[in-house]
Amino acid sequence: xxxxxxxxxxxxxxxxxxxxxxxxxxxxxxxxxxxxxxxxxxxxxxxxxxxxxxxxxxxxxxxxxxxxxxxxxxxxxxxxxxxxxxxxxxxxxxxxxxxxxxxxxxxxxxxxxxxxxxxxxxxxxxxxxxxxxxxxxxxxxxxxxxxxxxxxxxxxxxxxxxxxxxxxxxxxxxxxxxxxxxxxxxxxxxxxxxxxxxxxxxxxxxxxxxxxxxxxxxxxxxxxxxxxxxxxxxxxxxxxxxxxxxxxxxxxxxxxxxxxxxxxxxxxxxxxxxxxxxxxxxxxxxxxxxxxxxxxxxxxxxxxxxxxxxxxxxxxxxxxxxxxxxxxxxxxxxxxxxxxxxxxxxxxxxxxxxxxxxxxxxxxxxxxxxxxxxx
Amino acid sequence: xxxxxxxxxxxxxxxxxxxxxxxxxxxxxxxxxxxxxxxxxxxxxxxxxxxxxxxxxxxxxxxxxxxxxxxxxxxxxxxxxxxxxxxxxxxxxxxxxxxxxxxxxxxxxxxxxxxxxxxxxxxxxxxxxxxxxxxxxxxxxxxxxxxxxxxxxxxxxxxxxxxxxxxxxxxxxxxxxxxxxxxxxxxxxxxxxxxxxxxxxxxxxxxxxxxxxxxxxxxxxxxxxxxxxxxxxxxxxxxxxxxxxxxxxxxx
Ligand SMILES: Nc1ncnc2c1ncn2[C@@H]1O[C@H](COP(=O)(O)OP(=O)(O)O)[C@@H](O)[C@H]1O
Ligand SMILES: [Mg+2]
Numbered sequence: 001x002x003x004x005x006x007x008x009x010x011x012x013x014x015x016x017x018x019x020x021x022x023x024x025x026x027x028x029x030x031x032x033x034x035x036x037x038x039x040x041x042x043x044x045x046x047x048x049x050x051x052x053x054x055x056x057x058x059x060x061x062x063x064x065x066x067x068x069x070x071x072x073x074x075x076x077x078x079x080x081x082x083x084x085x086x087x088x089x090x091x092x093x094x095x096x097x098x099x100x101x102x103x104x105x106x107x108x109x110x111x112x113x114x115x116x117x118x119x120x121x122x123x124x125x126x127x128x129x130x131x132x133x134x135x136x137x138x139x140x141x142x143x144x145x146x147x148x149x150x151x152x153x154x155x156x157x158x159x160x161x162x163x164x165x166x167x168x169x170x171x172x173x174x175x176x177x178x179x180x181x182x183x184x185x186x187x188x189x190x191x192x193x194x195x196x197x198x199x200x201x202x203x204x205x206x207x208x209x210x211x212x213x214x215x216x217x218x219x220x221x222x223x224x225x226x227x228x229x230x231x232x233x234x235x236x237x238x239x240x241x242x243x244x245x246x247x248x249x250x251x252x253x254x255x256x257x258x259x260x261x262x263x264x265x266x267x268x269x270x271x272x273x274x275x276x277x278x279x280x281x282x283x284x285x286x287x288x289x290x291x292x293x294x295x296x297x298x299x300x301x302x303x304x305x306x307x308x309x310x311x312x313x314x315x316x317x318x319x320x321x322x323x324x325x326x327x328x329x330x331x332x333x334x335x336x337x338x339x340x341x342x343x344x345x346x347x348x349x350x351x352x353x354x355x356x357x358x359x360x361x362x363x364x365x366x367x368x369x370x371x372x373x374x375x
Numbered sequence: 376x377x378x379x380x381x382x383x384x385x386x387x388x389x390x391x392x393x394x395x396x397x398x399x400x401x402x403x404x405x406x407x408x409x410x411x412x413x414x415x416x417x418x419x420x421x422x423x424x425x426x427x428x429x430x431x432x433x434x435x436x437x438x439x440x441x442x443x444x445x446x447x448x449x450x451x452x453x454x455x456x457x458x459x460x461x462x463x464x465x466x467x468x469x470x471x472x473x474x475x476x477x478x479x480x481x482x483x484x485x486x487x488x489x490x491x492x493x494x495x496x497x498x499x500x501x502x503x504x505x506x507x508x509x510x511x512x513x514x515x516x517x518x519x520x521x522x523x524x525x526x527x528x529x530x531x532x533x534x535x536x537x538x539x540x541x542x543x544x545x546x547x548x549x550x551x552x553x554x555x556x557x558x559x560x561x562x563x564x565x566x567x568x569x570x571x572x573x574x575x576x577x578x579x580x581x582x583x584x585x586x587x588x589x590x591x592x593x594x595x596x597x598x599x600x601x602x603x604x605x606x607x608x609x610x611x612x613x614x615x616x617x618x619x620x621x622x623x624x625x626x627x
Contacts, residue, residue: 320470322470323470323471325470326469326472328431328455328458329430329455329457330484330488331484331488333455333487334453334455336483337455340479343475344473348473
């Protein structure tokens with residue numbers, strides 16, 4: 001058993017860390033970090049101490065030069081589990097899918113890797129993304145199919161490397177996923193993570209970021225759209241311990257339909273050592289119909305007086321009738337006007353995707369969801 | 376030739392608690408294609424209420440009377456149907472639509488109004504031409520609708536839409552407000568180009584006479600307390616310029 005309780009007098013950094021799932025009590029819903037999650041729908045992920053279902057299959061076509069995908073029995077973890085589910089994923093994963101970008105490589109195209117769930121018993125998975133020093137790459141992870149899954153994604157971005165990392169949760173409507181993403185940002189490295197959540201019954205994603213050296217830059221973006229009955233939860237913990245690093249968190253979600261529920265909890269911790277930190281986090285939610293609920297909790301803990309900038313914002317609003325009126329007064333039918341407004345709401349995020357085909361597909365998917373949910 | 380007929384129009388604004396606050400107290404007005412009517416009135420007299428209720432803004436309720444466009448009861452039409460029937464409202468305060476580019480917005484509106492997408496070949500040129508005429512930078516097309524626009528840019532954008540969409544009846548709600556003299560001239564020239572076709576009827580709403588020196592009205596209506604209290608030709612605007620609204624306020 002490896003247990004470490006980190007010392008600083010911070011609430012976010014004092015949590016129990018262990019690789020052994022049994023060190024963590026089974027979830028009961030009273031935990032602060034799980035209070036928004038409908039545990040019943042997590043199924044076996046709540047109480048199991050090991051998962052034996054088949055992990056999603058890993059599929060990919062031609063990979064651009066400089067990118068490889070392989071399987072390893074084990075990889076030194078970057079994510080030290082800090083809750084029951086991350087420990088469960090670590091302990092139960094049969095192997096590790098390793099996506100590697102060679103040092104100094106600058107692949108011409110994005111590497112697209114699909115994780116396809118085939119249903120069946122609850123499963124665990126680990127994915128490890130390793131980007132070498134000075135490499136510059138775009139990696140797209142498409143998650144689809146049916147699963148009950150606890151999985152960890154560990155990302156190490158080498159010094160001066162630049163990574164655009166897009167994860168798409170386009171699961172079938174019955175899927176359940178509790179995912180932990182851990183990103184270690186190298187010295188002077190830049191990572192942009194875009195997390196897109198559209199599918200699933202329950203998708204809960206916890207993304208944490210740490211900096212291995214000075215000058216690291218992490219941008220965490222999220223785009224989600226919950227329709228009737230879906231629970232989508234996104235949490236981030238950005239742990240600034242190195243000086244002169246930057247973080248920028250921007251999540252946007254739309255909600256439509258009865259009991260669509262989204263949760264965003266953004267924690268940023270600036271430790272005493274992290275002088276010169278520049279951080280901003282914002283969450284915006286667009287509630288399209290009655291009966292949907294968006295919880296949004298920004299949280300900034302600052303232990304040094306010497307920050308370059310630190311701010312947060314959260315705004316949850318209903319559909320703007322004035323926008324609708326303006327568009328309709330130009331002859332645009334209501335359904336189409338709604339599509340324009342919702343597409344516009346997400347445009348800033350979608351435009352960050354460097355792959356045109358994916359930008360278009362996401363725009364179309366969002367429009368289709370608007371219609372499917374009967375606006 | 377199109378005709379907008381407003382008969383004994385009574386309109387209330389819907390208050391947040393659901394009550395109705397009466398604003399328009401019986402308005403009668405007929406606007407034909409090729410005519411320009413100025414509606415002049417002090418702040419709070421109900422000019423925007425008239426404009427919005429004709430366009431179908433959900434905040435206003437028609438409680439009596441009628442508005443017809445070429446015999447069709449406008450009340451029966453949704454906001455977008457009214458626009459497609461040929462009504463256009465240049466708003467006093469145009470709305471920001473984040474994430475939607477001017478180019479995309481205009482193409483979508485043009486497609487909706489015409490019932491078919493504009494020809495790819497000619498559309499780009501038409502758009503560029505419309506922007507040039509209103510002295511708008513081509514980069515404007517890529518900006519989000521009204522987002523971060525100056526007051527003058529918003530109004531030029533409204534008039535650009537007027538020129539592109541070619542409505543039967545155009546209501547311009549205080550298009551002159553917030554414009555410096557250069558912008559006022561550019562905007563007025565846009566309006567006058569559409570007027571010159573003779574195919575559009577105008578309802579030019581204004582508080583001040585300034586814009587009427589650039590766009591000569593055929594008829595002037597003084598609007599006070601939710602109704603028209605005096606009507607005449609262009610000379611009435613000149614009288615208002617000198618005398619102000621006081622006389623009409625006490626009478627209303
Ligand atoms: N949403 C509203 N709630 C309450 N009163 C309103 C609202 N909108 C307009 N009014 C009132 O209706 C009257 C007419 O307003 P408006 O039509 O905007 O006048 P104008 O455009 O001539 O300045 C004013 O007294 C104004 O205060
Ligand atoms: Mg007004």
